[in-house]
Amino acid sequence: MGKITFHVDLDNRVKKDGTQNIQLRITQAKKKLRVAVGFSVQKIHWNDEKKEVRRTHPLHSQINNTIKSKLLEVERTYLKSQVTSRKVTASTLQKQLKKEIAGESFVQYSKLRAQQITNPSSRSACKSVLSNLDVYLKGKDLLFEEIDYDWIKDYERYLKKLSNATNTIYNNLKPLKASYNEAIKSGLFEPDKMSPWMRYEGKKAKSVRTRLTIEQIALLEKLNLRPGTNKFQAHNFFLFSFYLQGMRVSDALQLKWANIINGRLEYKASKTEKSRSKKIIQKAAEILNIYRKPRQKPTENIFPFLKDLKESQFADDVWRKKLERLPQ
Template identity: 45%
Template sequence: MNITFHFELNSYVRKDGTKNVMLRITQNKKLKRESTGISVLERDWNPEKEEVRRTDKQAAQKNSVLKAKKLEFEQAYMKTTIAGRISTPHELLKKVKKQILGDSFFNFAYAHIAELDSAASRAGQTSVIKKLKDYLKQEDLRFGEIDHVFLNRYRQHLVKLGNGANTIQSNFSKLRGIYNEAVESGQFQPESGNPFDMIRLKKQRSSRVKLSKEEIEILYKHEVREGINAFHAKNIFLFSFYMQGVRFADVIQITWAQISNDRFFYVARKTGKGRSILLHKRAAEILDYYRIPGQKPTDYVFPLLKGKTPDRYTQDEWFKITSRLNSIVTKNLKKIATNAGLKPFSMHVARHSFAEIARQESRDVYAVSEALDHSSVSVTENYFAAAERAENDAFAKLVYGTDEEK
């Protein structure tokens, strides 16, 4: 089965007026085309000799590259023929791509993601990889294809999609982490440095939505019909706020075993750190509403997960369940905001609001406001974990005031 290799111009005209030179691989009327990375003006291309004319100032260099690429494919084909294997154009293209450009970035990425401990991290990185695959129209991506030009074009694509600077920075950070892991593990060795080092992305300080003490008071006094989703959403939000910004996933999984006398005990699922927090009067009022005779210590305080337990699901399935509930709660909070005359806010705003009010009341900018920011959340957890119980109780009273003031 003879196979032929020929160069031809792509029909697509680039913005600079040039066309890409394609290598056409044909066997039994089956063909595949692969870009050589070389582009020329049509007038500078000799279709009979399949080479760049001398009228192109870089003709010698471009023709050398074309000859080298053709030779690589011919040699790869000869090796498979000698070994008694038959290579189709598609198989040959994959083989040469792997030899020249390394293994599949996507295959490595999915294997890397599967090893991550956190379901949230797996979901976040999977989303980033899916976005990149969509950009490439589900085509594979070799490590060697990731260069400064590729990354810059992808960055421009994300801008056109409407992604903000922080979203783009986050996407590139995750991609870079996977790329670096491949390099460190010996899976791939770049010839001319790390291409991510040549991409400069600045993270902008975002203006987070926060509710003031006055707005929290409006929300607290706003009446919502008992028993409906909006009612539970309001209670979950306020409980999170009054209990120092406890994250949503931790709030909805609170069981009665975690409530003892005037304290709330829990281990943050994101950081694995234990907390013991003095119950705020209004948080205790919320708990009293949900307290009914015959409850078991293992029963959830809030009813959103009623009938569901993590042991029946995989970690990823459980994460999807809690994420979906977060969306439902946020949807209801936005309805409440409209009815109460407040700006739209999500569940996580309870954490932002606590951070800002704590900063204002305690005047400890670095330990409270900055510590509760996502970029330094570990500082926040360490700050509270290191404090003695009495010190943390005093801190809570400083932020919220005493019961008598309520």
């Protein structure tokens, strides 16, 4: 059948988040088979010469240990076959490796996948979903093979019994579906039949938002509050966000004077990581003048809620929780 060789490299396909899957390439008689090891990184974090993740990546030690472990396992299996004269093909090793990496555990795979989500908000939401799943499983594991249409419906009914709204149930099941399908796409798992998620139709209700009327906004504008009080700060903060077309609270909290450029507000939305540019209307400019000081530093926050807190002092998840508690 020919000699089998093993190499580690990055998948050529770049995912939406800018990362590439780390994969083990198994070659036999010019036939190449690939297996993703369960992690993906940006190319800047990959040392192609050493075939390992650079120290610049926060999970470099964990990922490199996983790579070495899986590579050692298939090499050991291959060498053992040579001694015992048992025929082992690249395809056999590929299937074995897929099973070992996924561990057949949907929970384990999903938690590893959640750690790789770069957006703090999305990562926290995914971890919350998996935490809810852990409660449902009562400490038991959940294998890929155990997830079928009936299991999905059972979990949906469980979420309903907890009095969760339709959209909450949808948001708890959506990440599980994405994780399951990602495992299939990356070659970590192959269902015997089509994905059970293909049969499941998740429901999402249209959100009904209560909006303030123009008259109510006018009343808020006329409020006469004592400067420096919490009510005064919250009042200005809300109106400024309203004048800027409804900025997210987390984005408005982190605004700095450097974001004010030529009469426009230039910033990057924390949830979507997309750049935003909005014209500062007169009423918003008047609020800015309340907080403007002589010799204003560009790095200073516009609003006082964060005080001396700096994002660089905290891990992403911790920083996000602090933002959620503000303003108080």
